[in-house]
Amino acid sequence: MGSVDPALEALAYGGKPCVKGGDWRQCLSVVKRSDRPQIVPAPLKPLWQHVQVLRLTIDMRAGGLQELCNPNREKVVLLTGMFGMGKTSLALDVCAAINNDLEFPGGVYTLRFGQDFADGKAKIAEEQKALLAYMGHKDKVANIQGLGGAQVEIASVLSDQLRGRRCLIHLDDVWDPCIVDAFRIPAHSGKLLVTSRSKLWADATIVQLRPEDVRQNSWDREIFGKHVARRKDTHGCFPPGCEDCANKFLERCAGDVLAIAVLGSSLADKQTVVEWEQALVDFSAYASDARTGDAYKDTLFGAFEGSWKGLSADQQQALTAAAVFKAGEPLPAPLVELSWRVLRGEPQATGLRAYMQGVVRANLAQEQNGHYILHAMVEEYFSAKPADPTAPNTSAAHPDFERRARGDVLSCTAGPELLAAFLLSYGSSSRARNLPKIAEAYLGLQDLIAESGHLNRGSVKGLLGDYAGAIADLSAAVEKEPDSAFDWQELGIARSRQTPPDMQGALDVLNRSDELGPNDYEVSFPPEAFKE
Numbered sequence: 001m002g003s004v005d006p007a008l009e010a011l012a013y014g015g016k017p018c019v020k021g022g023d024w025r026q027c028l029s030v031v032k033r034s035d036r037p038q039i040v041p042a043p044l045k046p047l048w049q050h051v052q053v054l055r056l057t058i059d060m061r062a063g064g065l066q067e068l069c070n071p072n073r074e075k076v077v078l079l080t081g082m083f084g085m086g087k088t089s090l091a092l093d094v095c096a097a098i099n100n101d102l103e104f105p106g107g108v109y110t111l112r113f114g115q116d117f118a119d120g121k122a123k124i125a126e127e128q129k130a131l132l133a134y135m136g137h138k139d140k141v142a143n144i145q146g147l148g149g150a151q152v153e154i155a156s157v158l159s160d161q162l163r164g165r166r167c168l169i170h171l172d173d174v175w176d177p178c179i180v181d182a183f184r185i186p187a188h189s190g191k192l193l194v195t196s197r198s199k200l201w202a203d204a205t206i207v208q209l210r211p212e213d214v215r216q217n218s219w220d221r222e223i224f225g226k227h228v229a230r231r232k233d234t235h236g237c238f239p240p241g242c243e244d245c246a247n248k249f250l251e252r253c254a255g256d257v258l259a260i261a262v263l264g265s266s267l268a269d270k271q272t273v274v275e276w277e278q279a280l281v282d283f284s285a286y287a288s289d290a291r292t293g294d295a296y297k298d299t300l301f302g303a304f305e306g307s308w309k310g311l312s313a314d315q316q317q318a319l320t321a322a323a324v325f326k327a328g329e330p331l332p333a334p335l336v337e338l339s340w341r342v343l344r345g346e347p348q349a350t351g352l353r354a355y356m357q358g359v360v361r362a363n364l365a366q367e368q369n370g371h372y373i374l375h376a377m378v379e380e381y382f383s384a385k386p387a388d389p390t391a392p393n394t395s396a397a398h399p400d401f402e403r404r405a406r407g408d409v410l411s412c413t414a415g416p417e418l419l420a421a422f423l424l425s426y427g428s429s430s431r432a433r434n435l436p437k438i439a440e441a442y443l444g445l446q447d448l449i450a451e452s453g454h455l456n457r458g459s460v461k462g463l464l465g466d467y468a469g470a471i472a473d474l475s476a477a478v479e480k481e482p483d484s485a486f487d488w489q490e491l492g493i494a495r496s497r498q499t500p501p502d503m504q505g506a507l508d509v510l511n512r513s514d515e516l517g518p519n520d521y522e523v524s525f526p527p528e529a530f531k532e
């Protein structure tokens, strides 16, 4: 090629595109007891800069994250998300895939941390020693005596060994930022991949694993199928006739991978539709009983409690105020604010936003357009907990949650305001999707107005931003589904009403209210509302 065009002589393969397939390591010679820098031969290195790696077999889940781990990008990649979203599993998949190519000739290493280690510095030194050993420096580790006084020495040996070395270090399940600092060595030319529930590292490339990603990409179905099929040898993934139930399970798990895994495993020995349907009814009990690991902290509820313990008392109260309502769906901020004031017993209390930001940073909730979305399993946790006296440390954290939160907030005389805020927000944002809630909230509002007299019809009308739109939506819904009723139990609202209302009733109420003349649109918020 070079003889045809001298200008191309200096280019690799004479400038011709060259596609190579297979495992590149098969063309390297075996060098016993050596690591990557010695195995990868010098002649290959200059060529490598011209090579573009195309991956055809990689799991789609891992693709985006692997791209971010490219050595040319920022030093720290933080993979974060709510508890049990599958962060660790995804990071391990990415590490396995990266291990197969040349981008990190210095190696790929995973070090596991966790929430509960007694002495952070000693644990860090222990893991630094382990890393040195993995990198083939057992001799250097052996010379460092003990851990106590040797922490500085270990850090300096590690710093020397990482100098100029291009390796990927995966720090798994990190709760304390000082761990990342201990491994962020400027001379190291590789990268840190950190998995953590918290978003505390401002200078990292942050990848947020969200329930919507899991659902949109159908990983939920794949993971559920894997766990259900584990102990089954017939009929493919699900027992015959259980397909509908499987869809309902996935709906309830709302993209939470840990929930999918624990519930899937608990269904693995259930063969009939009746058993599956019963499990759906007992969902909370299954979620609390099912185990993925040996320790309680590895269970769905244990994982939640881990995050819960990391919150301050005020942040816990903010989360409790939000957990009064249905989790997994957008909750308007004013609604959470009012609920929080009732729980605190202070009509004028402010500052919820700051506490909720802590909850969001701890990844127990997401914030979107003035709404909070709680982890879908928070509700299951709160519903199952009061009935589960055997689980550790929960009665202290949530004394009598049902009465304290749901009961007080939803049936206190501030109920009209709460429901009005709810209605107002749903009425103007995602109205169509939440029609039953609009109608239900409206009717609840009417009942509470009748009971307490604190909110008149005129003020309700004032609170209803897009009032005409709400009527139009309800009309359309009544036409489409005249018999639909609302599941009051599921909404968890304490009520005296014996029969559930219907859509037509909701429409009638809305239409009657429209005939009223202008009135006092101010909302009263009487101090009695906060009395027990």
Ligand SMILES: Nc1ncnc2c1ncn2[C@@H]1O[C@H](COP(=O)(O)OP(=O)(O)OP(=O)(O)O)[C@@H](O)[C@H]1O
Pocket: 081, 082, 083, 084, 085, 086, 087, 088, 089, 090, 173, 195, 197, 223, 226, 257, 258, 261, 292, 303
């Ligand atoms: N791709 C997968 N296939 C099968 N099971 C999976 C997959 N991803 C996750 N799981 C299951 O879900 C559980 C939770 O996943 P993982 O530990 O990766 O989540 P996490 O987000 O790191 O959780 P935490 O915040 O509690 O550390 C795992 O124990 C595993 O059983």
